[in-house]
Amino acid sequence: MSATDIQMTENYLAQTRRKRLYGGLILVIFVALMASGFTVADDRNAGGFFEGFHRILDFPKEILAEALTKWRNLPARLWAAVPALIETLNVAAVSTVVGGIGAMVLAVLSTRGLAPWPRLIPVFRRMMDVMRALPEIVTALVLIYLLGGGPVAGMLAITLHSFGALGKLFSEVAENSDLKPVEGLQSVGAGWFQRIWLGVIPQVAPNWSSYALLRFEINIRASAILGFVGAGGIGYDLKTALQWGTGRYDSVVAIFALLFATIVVVDTISDRARARLVRGGKLDEGRI
Structure with missing residues (x-):
């Protein structure tokens, strides 16, 4: 050696x-x-x-025991919670769509080689950092104080967080895109918007859509949680049922079951859609 x-x-x-x-x-x-x-x-x-620690299961046992004695009421309780669930899904959907559109703009403005104002890239990135760092529940509490309780405050809080979270992910995808189509469009006189729309969007659209679907799943959970602080939706009904205590625990179980089933269905559909977007329809074997 x-x-x-x-x-x-x-x-x-x-x-x-x-x-x-x-x-x-x-x-x-x-x-x-x-x-x-x-x-x-x-x-x-x-x-x-x-x-x-030995009493950690006492409260769940109390809830389930009452729900079992009132099992005949569960279908009616489930149906009664559907409007609140629809409101939660609406909040999540609007937040994801608006947040995704804003994230696309911020992603392009903060990506090297694509931004029209390169010197402002750090500014846009810090903006996304701030929006991503603020928890939705903190923003929601401030907005509820300003706007009053209801789904609007929750929707705005989740949208702002989606700006930062999706903007970061979208920017990373855009940075890895091939700039040759952009340079080719620029050589024939295409404007900035045309270069982005024709040269970048077709490359990043599958991954951007995949991240947006994943964010929709997250926003459903966030919307349910924000209901506990007065932002409407199924979380508010769950908080009310828990506050009433004994006598309303069948409603608690019904709301939990409905929310859990919804999240499982959305996760399954979203997972399949993301797999088709990213891998051209080839799902991972053994994955639901």
Whole structure:
């Protein structure tokens, strides 16, 4: 073995040892932070975690026990929750469509080689960072204070978050697109919009559509959660049923069952649609 090979081997082993050392340090720090965070949270709780852990299933058992005694009411409860579910789906759909359109604009404006104003790329990227960093529930609480309770506040909150989340994903896809069609269109005098519409959109449309469908799934869950803070939809009905307590737990089970079934159906349909968009209709074997 030559001296060069020996040196390369030593450098590789030294680099490997450094990676293991850094990985070990990160793991130790992570465990320490988790332990300290758990200790602080447990001290601030009304009761200790381990002292109350054995009662973790008491509340679900109480809900299911009442629902079983009133099982004949479940079909009517399910039907009564359908309008709220439709409202939740409408909020998610509108948020996804509006958020997707805004994300497409932000993605193009923040992509190198495509942006009409390259110097403003950092500005648009920071805008997406801010919108992505703000949790929907925080934005919804502010909007509810300004606009009052209802689905509009929830829709705006989810839309703003979708701007940032989808804009980031769309931008990454656009950055990996082939610029040769764009350069060819530019050479024959095509304008900026024509270059984007004819040279970029056909390349990125499948992945953009796939990400938008995935975002729709996420927005359904977000819309249901925002109902707990007064943003309407099925989450608000679930919160009301839980607040009433004993006597309304059959409604709680019906709403949970309806929401779960809806999410499963949407996930299944969305998964198949995304598979066809990205892989040309070839679904992964064994995947539902």
